[in-house]
Each structure stands twice: as structure tokens, then as C-alpha cells.
Amino acid sequence: MSKHILVDGLFIYPTPIGCYYAVSSFIGDDAKNFINRLLKQPRTPALNIKTLKNLMNVESEKDAIELLHHCQNKGWIQGVKESIESPIGTLDTILPSLLDKVSETGNVLLSDEQGFHLACSGFTNETAEQLSAISAEIETIHERRIDMLANSLTIDSHAWAIVDAFGSSQLGFWPLFIGDSQFVITISGIPHFNRPGFVTLIWALSIRYQQI
DSSP, X not given: OOSOOOOTTOEXXXXXXXXXXXXXOSOOOHHHHHHHHHTTSSBOOBOSHHXXXXXXXXXXXXXXXXXXXXXXXXXXXXXXXXXXXXXXXXXXHHHHHHHHTTBSSSOEEEEETTSOEEEEESSOHHHHHHHHHHHHHHHHHHHHHHHHHHHHSOOOOOOEEEEOTTSOEEEEXXXXXXXXXXXXXXXXXXXXXXXXXXXXXXXXXXXXXXXX
């Protein structure tokens, strides 16, 4: 038996950093799979052994609790006192408002790996189309060079940026991997990936595109 004990009356909810960890690369592991399955749920599930074993795809209570403890130590999941419902509405209607919440400037674009602009906030349609094309080119470079950056230069970040003379990001590009789909989120200025709105955005995309 595990030495850790579950707290009664809580519901499992991913943190912003947990969501980013789960979708920031295509390489999966047990923790990422757990968070991704959690993001497929219509509402935050109750914290109990049966739920954990189902979401983690494990048979052992000890393994389930130890993986939960690992995710908690990393800050990837949290317990909340009330169940939270998944985002309501079609992506076409809710994405612009969700995107607006993940940037200080409100200028955010979501595009796919082919360079098609799916939704945006703040940018004009013409700018969004141009940035979508750029993001597709960056995604191609990312796929070709990410192993070299990680192995030769020990750079673990998956984001790309256009910076000013002081090194501050003017425009950032973050690849997102959700199910079999790849996206790029483009942000002008400072991203707000550390806020609850980012969880809601990834939750909405996961319900639509995940296959896990």
C-alpha cells in the first residue's frame, strides 16, 4: 500500500503549468496521458481511487496514488472543493474570448500546422492570415531542429520568439500538441499561460481534438 492518503471531498483539476506540460510536446509519458485524459472529461471528476485508476489506465492502487503524488509535487494537478464544468459552446463561438485571456495585450492567434488561422483575438484578419503562414514555417523548423536544440544545446523550451534589441519577446510562437493535431499559438507581448484561462483554453481544445 502507498503511504500517501487521498483527501476526501476534492475534485481533480489540472493547473496551468500541468496543461502546458501535457500539450507542449508530442512525446508522451504516464503523467501527460493522465492529464490529457483528465482534460477529456466534461467536468472535473471526484478524487477517488476508482477515478484515478481509470484516468491513469493502471490497475494498482499504489501506482495510481504514486503517480498522483508525482503530478502534485510537480505542480501539474490540484484539488478543488467544487466540480468545475468544461467550457460550454462551440469552438467558433468561445475561442476568441478564451484566447483573449492568455495574453497581456489581447493579441492572440491560434493556427494549425498547415498555416490555417482557426481563431484570433485582437489581430486583424489580414494580419492573422500572415501570422498563420509564418507560424506554419516555424512549426516546420521546430520539428526538424528540436532534437538538435535539446541534445546539442540542452535547450528544453519548445517556444520560438521574435525579440527586440533588449531580448524581450515581441511576438512568441508556442507549438501545441493535442491528440493527433498540432497547433501554434501566437502571442504579441507577454503570455498569460500561468492563469486559469489557459486551462480553460486547453480543456476546450482537448475535448474537440483529443483521441485518448
